[in-house]
Amino acid sequence: MALTPVLTAHWDDPNSFEITSYKKHGGYVALKNSLKMTPDEVIGIVKDSGLRGRGGAGFPTGMKWSFVPQNDGKAHYLVVNADESEPGACKDIPLMLANPHSLVEGIAIGSYAIRANHAFIYIRGEVPHAIRRVMNAVEQAYADGFLGKNIQGSGFNLDVVVHAGAGAYICGEETALLDSLEGRRGQPRLKPPFPAVAGLYASPTVVNNVETLASVPSIILNGADWFKSMGTEKSPGFKLFAVSGHVKRPGIYEAALGTPMSELLDYAGGMRKGSKLKFWIPGGSSVPMLTPDHIDIPMSYEDLSAAGTMLGTGTPMMFDHTTSVVKAVTRWLEFYKHESCGKCTPCREGTYWITGVLEKFEHGKGKEEELEVINDVCGQIAGRSFCALGDAAATPFPGAMKYFAEEFRQATKTSADASFPPSATTIFEKASV
Amino acid sequence: MSIKTITEEDIKTLETLAAKYPVRRSALLPMLHYVQSIQGMVSPAGIQVCARVLDLTPAEVAAVATFYTMFKRFPMGKHHIGVCTNTLCALLGGDELWKQLTDILGIGHDETTADGLFTLERIECQAACTVAPVVTVNWEFMDSMNPKAVRELIEKLKMGAPVQSTRGVQITSIAESGKVFAGINDGKYAESPLADDSMLAGLRVAKERKMSAPTGKGAK
Numbered sequence: 085m086a087l088t089p090v091l092t093a094h095w096d097d098p099n100s101f102e103i104t105s106y107k108k109h110g111g112y113v114a115l116k117n118s119l120k121m122t123p124d125e126v127i128g129i130v131k132d133s134g135l136r137g138r139g140g141a142g143f144p145t146g147m148k149w150s151f152v153p154q155n156d157g158k159a160h161y162l163v164v165n166a167d168e169s170e171p172g173a174c175k176d177i178p179l180m181l182a183n184p185h186s187l188v189e190g191i192a193i194g195s196y197a198i199r200a201n202h203a204f205i206y207i208r209g210e211v212p213h214a215i216r217r218v219m220n221a222v223e224q225a226y227a228d229g230f231l232g233k234n235i236q237g238s239g240f241n242l243d244v245v246v247h248a249g250a251g252a253y254i255c256g257e258e259t260a261l262l263d264s265l266e267g268r269r270g271q272p273r274l275k276p277p278f279p280a281v282a283g284l285y286a287s288p289t290v291v292n293n294v295e296t297l298a299s300v301p302s303i304i305l306n307g308a309d310w311f312k313s314m315g316t317e318k319s320p321g322f323k324l325f326a327v328s329g330h331v332k333r334p335g336i337y338e339a340a341l342g343t344p345m346s347e348l349l350d351y352a353g354g355m356r357k358g359s360k361l362k363f364w365i366p367g368g369s370s371v372p373m374l375t376p377d378h379i380d381i382p383m384s385y386e387d388l389s390a391a392g393t394m395l396g397t398g399t400p401m402m403f404d405h406t407t408s409v410v411k412a413v414t415r416w417l418e419f420y421k422h423e424s425c426g427k428c429t430p431c432r433e434g435t436y437w438i439t440g441v442l443e444k445f446e447h448g449k450g451k452e453e454e455l456e457v458i459n460d461v462c463g464q465i466a467g468r469s470f471c472a473l474g475d476a477a478a479t480p481f482p483g484a485m486k487y488f489a490e491e492f493r494q495a496t497k498t499s500a501d502a503s504f505p506p507s508a509t510t511i512f513e514k515a516s517v
Numbered sequence: 518m519s520i521k522t523i524t525e526e527d528i529k530t531l532e533t534l535a536a537k538y539p540v541r542r543s544a545l546l547p548m549l550h551y552v553q554s555i556q557g558m559v560s561p562a563g564i565q566v567c568a569r570v571l572d573l574t575p576a577e578v579a580a581v582a583t584f585y586t587m588f589k590r591f592p593m594g595k596h597h598i599g600v601c602t603n604t605l606c607a608l609l610g611g612d613e614l615w616k617q618l619t620d621i622l623g624i625g626h627d628e629t630t631a632d633g634l635f636t637l638e639r640i641e642c643q644a645a646c647t648v649a650p651v652v653t654v655n656w657e658f659m660d661s662m663n664p665k666a667v668r669e670l671i672e673k674l675k676m677g678a679p680v681q682s683t684r685g686v687q688i689t690s691i692a693e694s695g696k697v698f699a700g701i702n703d704g705k706y707a708e709s710p711l712a713d714d715s716m717l718a719g720l721r722v723a724k725e726r727k728m729s730a731p732t733g734k735g736a737k
Contacts, residue, residue: 092717095712096712096717178647181709209587212657219702248698251588267543267546268581305735307735333715335647335715335717403608
């Protein structure tokens with residue numbers, strides 16, 4: 085396996101976010117090519133490429149596009165999920181900063197394919213720097229005739245609106261995102277109907293992740309076979325792996341899917357000096373953790389799933405031997421409690437109670453029998469709420485117990501800070517304290 | 518602190534925001550961002566104005582405003598300081614930075630200093646884990662922070678000295694950032710520094726080790 089810079093290939097160009105730089109490297113040619121094909125031909129290429137959604141669920145993108153009913157006389161919408169908020173996920177925001185035009189071009193191609201004349205980019209609010217870059221890219225694309233009326237003389241019209249959220253993790257869930265985009269509280273809808281049938285304004289809608297759409301232009305340009313020459317059979321193509329935590333060089337590493345974590349860790353310079361990997365999470369706090377024993381598993385949808393976890397957002401967080409698992413899990417549960425939208429009782433109440441009990445363990449005051457209680461409550465949440473936030477909240481604790489049960493038992497006597505002094509876990513240089 | 522009045526001019530801006538969408542109500546979040554940028558909070562008056570423009574009841578607007586963390590029902594200071602205390606940032610140093618900031622500023626979560634300069638908030642994951650621990654000023658990122666840098670940051674902001682965000686623009690005020698959230702382009706997109714070390718980490722290794730994606734038929 086190897087690093088395969090495609091999306092990141094020109095990020096070191098001083099003006100990588102400008103349309104001039106993007107066009108210099110072949111930008112918007114894929115859109116021109118697409119407009120010469122029929123929409124179904126475009127969908128066909130994306131289907132053949134095997135591109136799977138990069139937002140976490142890994143659903144095949146071409147298939148999602150093909151679910152949109154045709155000739156139904158209704159307006160269709162493409163909505164970009166740019167609400168990157170999953171703890172550990174940090175790849176879409178850098179992508180929008182450095183290369184927003186790859187997203188804009190992907191939007192134009194995707195909209196043409198699903199016969200949408202209106203697209204929305206729903207960006208989480210808290211990232212003004214990324215919002216500016218995307219707003220500018222959209223304006224530049226309008227000015228160059230890649231958006232707007234009669235794009236490149238094709239007769240295809242597309243309007244794109246950049247829309248900022250206002251701080252709610254749940255809006256990364258596609259139906260909550262749609263409610264939020266309609267100017268409501270961001271609460272998930274019951275499915276079916278799926279967005280492809282009744283999405284934004286009850287019209288057929290496709291919701292795609294930023295990285296997914298940004299990957300489309302290169303597929304159209306180079307073909308499905310080129311894309312499939314990278315990755316594995318079930319996980320074709322390249323992926324942005326954002327490696328964070330106690331590693332020497334945290335950052336974005338774009339590699340073929342199926343690259344083992346051990347190789348990515350090597351690119352990232354290994355663990356920081358004098359430190360040993362304790363546990364890691366392949367793709368956001370919503371997927372179960374793994375240990376050093378799993379470091380050679382290929383980072384693909386199927387291999388991680390076979391290991392009892394998920395690729396998720398493909399953004400591994402690496403924690404070393406100084407880290408308290410109890411504290412890490414407690415903090416994640418505090419997050420889910422804060423972000424639960426409150427619609428479904430198991431999630432709203434369950435995250436509240438689990439957090440309370442876990443906090444006792446963090447302070448060395450848990451009781452051993454309460455571990456079973458937490459486990460039981462997790463079981464009561466998973467699969468009993470409208471959306472995946474509930475399932476996600478029920479993930480960190482059982483995942484941690486699988487490998488670190490002894491540490492939780494120790495937390496009936498000793499606080500997390502006593503067992504794992506925080507000063508050892510921080511990454512501050514001595515001179516900076 | 519006196520709260521500014523929403524003017525006729527502002528209402529015209531709200532109308533423009535509503536006109537951007539096929540269904541006007543979609544503009545509610547941008548409109549709330551806008552009234553907050555004028556008043557430093559989502560006030561009862563701000564809710565009334567949004568309701569009037571969109572032909573909703575104030576209760577409908579308030580229900581939305583109270584759902585989202587970024588909308589504040591109390592007046593914010595000139596600068597909003599956020600400290601990420603989600604797991605990764607917290608462990609890598611965010612907890613210590615949080616404690617340090619509460620000590621320096623003498624305030625806690627969602628509180629404002631008496632001089633009206635700073636509002637402090639514990640914030641959730643900012644999608645910047647590769648540059649942890651992260652502090653935000655008016656939601657502009659200050660990457661890879663440490664106690665010394667935090668001390669200097671607060672000193673500079675107190676003196677009104679220029680502060681450049683590591684990923685965003687030169688720091689102005691939470692009010693200015695609010696306009697961007699409302700969808701109003703301030704034209705400062707190029708003021709942000711270029712891709713940082715963490716964003717270029719993989720590309721640099723690829724170049725060092727002469728690795729690349731296969732050449733495709735569309736290659737130039």
